[in-house]
Amino acid sequence: xxxxxxxxxxxxxxxDWLNLRFVTEKTTYRSVRDDxxxxxxxxxxQGIMIEVIVNGHFxxxxxxxxxxxxxxxxxxxxxxxxxxxxxHKVHDFSLAQRPASQGSYRSPxxxxxxxxxxxxxxDIFTAATSAMKLSDHIVSRSATAMIVETQVHxxxxxxxxxxxxxxxxxxxxxxxxxxxxxxxxxxDSGGLARCLQIGAEVFNRESILARCTRVAEEALExxxxxxxxxxxxxxxxxxxxxTLQVHESIGHPLEYDRILGxxxxxxxxSFVKPEDFGSLQYGSKLMNVTFDPSIxxxxxxxxxxxxxxxxxxxxxxxxxxxLRGLGGLESQSRLGLxxxxxxxxxxxxxAPIDRMANINLEPGTSSLEEMIAQTERGVFMMANxxxxxxxxxxxxxxxxEYAKLIENGKLTKTLKNPNYRGIxxxxxxxxxxxxxARETYGSPYCGKGEPNQIIRVGHTNPFCxxxxxxxxxx
Amino acid sequence: MPNFIEQTKNNFNTVADHILKSxxxxxxxxxxxQAEESLFVxxxxxxxxxxxxxxxxxxxxxxxxxxxxANLSFSLTGNNELDLKSATTWLESARxxxxxxxxxxxxxxxxxxxxxxxxxxxxxxDPSAIIEAIxxxxxxxxxxxxxxxxxxxxxxxxxxxxxxxxxxxxxxMDYSIYMGEKAVKGVYAGSEWNxxxxxxxxxxxxxxxxxxxxxxxxxxxxxxxxYLAPGAVAELASMFYWGSFSFNGYKQGTSSLQKLADxxxxxxxxxxxxxxxxxxxxxxxxxxxxxxPEYQELIKDGELKTYLISSRxxxxxxxxxxxxxxxxxxxxxxxxxxxxxxxxxxxxxDTGLYLSxxxxxxxxxxxxxxxxxxxxxxxxxxxxxxxVAPIADMRFDESLFDCLGGNLLAVTxxxxxxxxxxxxxxxxxxxxxxxGMLIKDFKFxx
Numbered sequence: 001x002x003x004x005x006x007x008x009x010x011x012x013x014x015x016d017w018l019n020l021r022f023v024t025e026k027t028t029y030r031s032v033r034d035d036x037x038x039x040x041x042x043x044x045x046q047g048i049m050i051e052v053i054v055n056g057h058f059x060x061x062x063x064x065x066x067x068x069x070x071x072x073x074x075x076x077x078x079x080x081x082x083x084x085x086x087x088h089k090v091h092d093f094s095l096a097q098r099p100a101s102q103g104s105y106r107s108p109x110x111x112x113x114x115x116x117x118x119x120x121x122x123d124i125f126t127a128a129t130s131a132m133k134l135s136d137h138i139v140s141r142s143a144t145a146m147i148v149e150t151q152v153h154x155x156x157x158x159x160x161x162x163x164x165x166x167x168x169x170x171x172x173x174x175x176x177x178x179x180x181x182x183x184x185x186x187x188d189s190g191g192l193a194r195c196l197q198i199g200a201e202v203f204n205r206e207s208i209l210a211r212c213t214r215v216a217e218e219a220l221e222x223x224x225x226x227x228x229x230x231x232x233x234x235x236x237x238x239x240x241x242x243t244l245q246v247h248e249s250i251g252h253p254l255e256y257d258r259i260l261g262x263x264x265x266x267x268x269x270s271f272v273k274p275e276d277f278g279s280l281q282y283g284s285k286l287m288n289v290t291f292d293p294s295i296x297x298x299x300x301x302x303x304x305x306x307x308x309x310x311x312x313x314x315x316x317x318x319x320x321x322x323l324r325g326l327g328g329l330e331s332q333s334r335l336g337l338x339x340x341x342x343x344x345x346x347x348x349x350x351a352p353i354d355r356m357a358n359i360n361l362e363p364g365t366s367s368l369e370e371m372i373a374q375t376e377r378g379v380f381m382m383a384n385x386x387x388x389x390x391x392x393x394x395x396x397x398x399x400x401e402y403a404k405l406i407e408n409g410k411l412t413k414t415l416k417n418p419n420y421r422g423i424x425x426x427x428x429x430x431x432x433x434x435x436x437a438r439e440t441y442g443s444p445y446c447g448k449g450e451p452n453q454i455i456r457v458g459h460t461n462p463f464c465x466x467x468x469x470x471x472x473x474x
Numbered sequence: 475m476p477n478f479i480e481q482t483k484n485n486f487n488t489v490a491d492h493i494l495k496s497x498x499x500x501x502x503x504x505x506x507x508q509a510e511e512s513l514f515v516x517x518x519x520x521x522x523x524x525x526x527x528x529x530x531x532x533x534x535x536x537x538x539x540x541x542x543x544a545n546l547s548f549s550l551t552g553n554n555e556l557d558l559k560s561a562t563t564w565l566e567s568a569r570x571x572x573x574x575x576x577x578x579x580x581x582x583x584x585x586x587x588x589x590x591x592x593x594x595x596x597x598x599x600d601p602s603a604i605i606e607a608i609x610x611x612x613x614x615x616x617x618x619x620x621x622x623x624x625x626x627x628x629x630x631x632x633x634x635x636x637x638x639x640x641x642x643x644x645x646x647m648d649y650s651i652y653m654g655e656k657a658v659k660g661v662y663a664g665s666e667w668n669x670x671x672x673x674x675x676x677x678x679x680x681x682x683x684x685x686x687x688x689x690x691x692x693x694x695x696x697x698x699x700x701y702l703a704p705g706a707v708a709e710l711a712s713m714f715y716w717g718s719f720s721f722n723g724y725k726q727g728t729s730s731l732q733k734l735a736d737x738x739x740x741x742x743x744x745x746x747x748x749x750x751x752x753x754x755x756x757x758x759x760x761x762x763x764x765x766x767p768e769y770q771e772l773i774k775d776g777e778l779k780t781y782l783i784s785s786r787x788x789x790x791x792x793x794x795x796x797x798x799x800x801x802x803x804x805x806x807x808x809x810x811x812x813x814x815x816x817x818x819x820x821x822x823x824d825t826g827l828y829l830s831x832x833x834x835x836x837x838x839x840x841x842x843x844x845x846x847x848x849x850x851x852x853x854x855x856x857x858x859x860x861x862v863a864p865i866a867d868m869r870f871d872e873s874l875f876d877c878l879g880g881n882l883l884a885v886t887x888x889x890x891x892x893x894x895x896x897x898x899x900x901x902x903x904x905x906x907x908x909x910g911m912l913i914k915d916f917k918f919x920x
Contacts, residue, residue, distance in 0.1 A: 450620035
């Protein structure tokens with residue numbers, strides 16, 4: 001373990017200001033397929049990011065060489081890139097974008113991850129895939145876990161000292177059924193969407209086996225289901241699909257670096273303009289959206305972002321009106337708009353950029369049963385399996401694993417291949433009911449940035465009813 | 475002081491040899507190294523948004539013991555003394571893993587697949603000169619994108635005596651230039667920076683951008699005669715990396731080419747796709763150190779010739795491996811050219827859509843190889859062989875069995891190399907090579 005205090009003392013005299021961010025991350029993959037071990041990988045990654053400011057420009061240099069000479073060389077590189085970049089800098093930054101915060105954070109854990117052995121996990125997962133063997137038509141059964149233990153220690157020469165420790169488990173249980181050339185896959189709420197800051201308590205054998213049985217039953221059910229009809233009708237989305245809907249059509253378009261054009265060459269721009277904050281009616285009055293890093297078990301809960309800004313819950317959209325965007329202190333300075341603590345990097349080898357974290361739709365007052373009862377003809381879709389949206393985050397098309405037809409206020413037939421498409425603001429304007437109950441999902445794999453970065457996001461969302469949406473099947 | 479490539483080679487040989495010499499008689503091991511020393515410069519509006527220097531080395535160890543398999547990877551510092559200590563620790567961890575895990579029924583025996591040693595040095599601009607070189611060339615444009623360059627390394631050793639080393643110095647400048655919301659995409663890549671070549675590339679992009687000055691034409695959803703330029707074909711071909719050619723995926727019911735393999739669907743005789751390492755875009759050895767065939771037809775004249783079959787899948791399903799990577803994705807894909815000449819593209823398109831790029835593709839119905847995605851960058855409405863106007867972006871939803879099947883009218887006689895520009899975790903190796911395609915009734919939905 002690198003002693004940052006000692007490292008800082010060794011380096012301090014060489015520049016006016018620097019920040020050290022030391023990251024260690026152990027990622028363990030465990031999977032069983034068809035009752036046999038499939039993947040057992042342990043990846044241990046560690047390195048340090050050196051950050052300096054020279055002439056109002058940040059320079060970054062990351063290295064896995066943690067020797068004294070390696071870190072000194074990285075500092076020289078950071079200074080060199082800062083100097084080179086400062087002649088053509090996009091903005092004049094200062095220490096105002098790097099608060100000298102001190103504090104710590106630790107994921108809520110009941111049972112530490114190391115209290116559960118590889119053997120115990122493989123035993124449960126073998127039982128899990130066995131539980132999915134309900135028929136010869138089930139041709140593939142898998143149980144997968146990605147277990148992440150991360151320690152981040154940041155320290156700056158101006159006094160910042162932040163230690164954050166994360167314990168994260170993402171799981172996926174999946175069954176593929178095949179009959180007469182028809183293939184259907186059902187998972188436990190979408191591939192690795194069930195991801196939480198949690199300990200080994202997540203490996204609850206009884207709960208896993210029950211969910212796996214349901215997954216396999218529903219995969220078989222889909223084989224004989226009708227295709228989702230091609231029409232426009234009311235649409236209820238379950239929280240495991242709302243995750244994707246909120247992520248793509250609210251989270252990304254509100255990121256300030258997209259609005260500023262930093263991301264144009266890769267993931268894209270945004271239909272949202274700086275002048276829209278405080279005026280744009282993004283959706284119906286039932287729409288209340290927050291940036292909330294305080295949800296205890298959500299993937300992207302933390303106390304400070306990677307600039308050192310304290311993370312607090314903020315309303316992005318209230319009563320349907322756009323109030324605030326997703327930008328850290330650098331973007332806030334460039335735009336002159338308030339933002340949130342979301343300057344985040346994927347690891348020690350990347351500079352922080354604006355990332356969504358936990359982006360949630362706040363609860364409403366309806367129940368799922370009331371939404372179904374008030375729908376004359378509609379479809380209830382669950383679990384994302386396909387996603388695509390344009391580079392301005394307007395025209396989207398999303399597909400789900402499983403759906404139920406709603407007729408005269410009741411769930412009737414199961415539908416396969418359910419998809420829907422729409423345009424962001426009109427779609428959110430059609431929101432006509434929001435449930436009080438919410439569920440938390442997320443993704444370990446949100447990709448963005450140049451150089452590319454994968455980051456973890458969390459989404460705690462209710463069931464939602466949308467009016468008159470274009471739906472279609474295969 | 476030795477340079478990054480030399481120092482890393484010495485470090486890898488020292489650490490890998492130490493691990494291999496430490497193995498007990500009932501143990502075998504396979505070791506891989508991924509390393510890079512990279513400069514990343516991100517531009518927005520021809521200014522520097524962020525620049526980052528990264529030096530990293532990751533060693534991956536597969537240990538086989540008593541029929542069990544453990545896979546571990548850990549960061550190397552590049553300092554032999556420190557890394558030998560951590561290698562000893564991680565080897566012990568791998569042994570403990572093997573003791574805890576069940577038997578691996580599809581374990582692939584570690585064998586000697588030969589030796590290779592290739593270091594391709596480039597002529598990259600000095601890091602201190604890169605920003606000036608790029609911003610001067612792009613002066614006067616709203617230029618955004620990423621420069622990425624430096625040495626990257628992939629190496630392998632195993633306990634059967636196998637040894638592979640591949641190092642290359644290269645760069646890419648992946649950019650777009652803007653006229654308000656309208657934009658043109660370009661990539662300048664290679665192993666030798668040439669300011670005149672970069673300026674020429676930018677000049678091409680500026681000329682194309684000038685065609686976008688006219689107001690955008692908004693089209694209704696429907697089926698249109700469409701020309702996909704090589705950049706758009708590259709996006710379409712990117713879907714083949716999502717398990718399409720995986721033999722394991724085929725057996726597990728998740729390959730999008732299942733119906734092609736089962737002869738329920740067909741593709742056009744004009745469509746031939748190969749895995750071609752002769753292009754020299756990346757190394758032939760996979761992470762097991764196996765050498766893939768230099769040239770392998772995957773789809774020939776519209777018919778699936780073979781899936782990509784890893785040695786693990788071969789063992790599981792009792793078939794012959796074709797030395798695919800464990801993930802069974804293409805690594806050096808080429809779509810072969812046809813006969814449509816560049817000068818005839820607009821004439822043959824006649825009236826329809828000219829699409830330079832596509833964006834954010836995903837399967838909308840994997841079993842039927844149906845894809846949805848968006849048009850992006852320089853996309854035009856063409857009438858009577860003349861470009862009329864840029865189009866407002868449209869969403870398509872189209873099956874490969876249609877657009878690469880009966881609706882594929884022609885394939886161009888020219889191709890473009892699409893270098894890998896992915897930088898997730900580390901810079902990717904390789905790329906692919908694609909022609910343009912003329913398609914009838916390409917379906918747009920929104």
